[in-house]
Amino acid sequence: MLTNYYFEQFKKIVYDNTGITIPDNKKYFLEIRIKEHMLELGIDSLKDYLVMLKTDKMVLKEFISKVTVNETYFYREFFHLKALAYLVQTENLGSPIRVLSIPSSTGEEPYSIAIVLKEVLGFRPFSITAVDIDINALKKAKEGLYNYRSVSKLPEAYLNKYFDIIDNNTFKIKDNIKKYVKFYEGNILDERFIKSLGKFQYIFCKNLLIYFDRPAKIKAVNNLYDILVGGGYLFLGHAESLSGISSLFEPVKINDAIVYKKPIKEEEDEFF
Ligand SMILES: C[S@@+](CC[C@H](N)C(=O)[O-])C[C@H]1O[C@@H](n2cnc3c(N)ncnc32)[C@H](O)[C@@H]1O
Structure with missing residues (x-):
């Protein structure tokens, strides 16, 4: 005890x-x-x-x-992936498209993002940076081996297209998707590390803030704000919001999803 x-x-x-x-x-x-x-x-x-x-x-x-709690699966909260697909097709935030998945856990989220972007962007360039603090979750993510529970929400056509099916409970992500995702060990609260990742048009930060108290939530969100381009979007988990945490973002509803847009500052606007 x-x-x-x-x-x-x-x-x-x-x-x-x-x-x-x-x-x-x-x-x-x-x-x-x-x-x-x-x-x-x-x-x-x-x-x-x-x-x-x-x-x-x-x-x-x-x-x-x-x-750490690593719970995750492919196509979790699919409405966010649909919103991302809509945004990349309707808005131009510069090229190549860079997406951050933090926390990425065992890889299902960043690989799901890669599948969606590959389907809608075709040969337009994009990359996904995936970060987690858990060294063992990252090991599993890089290995890319998943059981049936992890992939059960994926459309069957994508299972055949993007996975080697080893047996009915073992699916290995193929290089045609793996190549878009780079994994890093890091802490969302480490400002220097977060800044070293560069700028992103889209940031997925889902199902992490629920474990944080208010000061940690504020620190994490401010760190992410700094690395989003003006006009870029922050995606949070469905049980998370910025209410009482940050007023810097503008909530935007895209079908069933609420996403948070970083406003474009006037000096950034002048370049368009
Ligand atoms: C529940 S998973 C969320 C995974 C994925 N985003 C999703 O929604 O399916 C939470 C992850 O947060 C990671 N984590 C916890 N604290 C962290 C921190 N300070 N910085 C980065 N990752 C962290 C854990 O290791 C765990 O893999």
């Missing part, structure tokens, strides 16, 4: 390194993950484990990987 003292210590490590707030009702979840990690490391003292987390970067990364 984790005492309150240790619970607070581990919560602080998670918050300081990811921005994730672990609620009190998730104490048992944290305890299970810690026990599992200590067993793997062959440590039986919480005190020694804490010291390791504070001194060994690799141990910290594995711990973070254990406490």
Whole structure:
């Protein structure tokens, strides 16, 4: 059983390194993950484990990987992908089109974006930058192997076109889609890292802000604002919004989706 003292210590490590707030009702979840990690490391003292987390970067990364929630699948919240398809066909925000997927988790989101863009843009150039803090999720994303549950929402034609079907529960993403996506390990709250990614016309930041408190949400959204081009769009998860977080964006409804547009500043406008 984790005492309150240790619970607070581990919560602080998670918050300081990811921005994730672990609620009190998730104490048992944290305890299970810690026990599992200590067993793997062959440590039986919480005190020694804490010291390791504070001194060994690799141990910290594995711990973070254990406490993150990686739930995702292809074509999740399809209305956002439809809105993206509509926007790239009706507005010109410059070429090549650059999309950021943060967090990308195990890759289903950035690969879904690549499939949609390939279908609507054909040979027009585009690229997707995919970022997550979880080193093991990224490993899986780069491998590109998925089970049936992950791909079950995809139209069958795309399954045949963009995957090697190894057996009825193993699907491998083909290079014809993989080549559009580059994965990076990084923290959305790390301003310097985020700025180093360059500018994007579209940013997907879905199902991450729900784990953040208000200061972390504000920091994350401000970081993303800085790397969106004027006139570019931010996509959030359906349970997330910018209400009380940022008034810098203009909400726009595209069919069933609400997306957030970064207004074009006058000096940017002059170049058109
Ligand atoms: C529920 S998944 C969302 C995946 C995908 N965007 C979707 O909506 O299906 C949340 C992901 O956020 C990642 N994450 C947590 N904190 C992060 C941070 N500070 N910076 C970048 N990624 C983070 C986790 O590793 C996890 O893979």
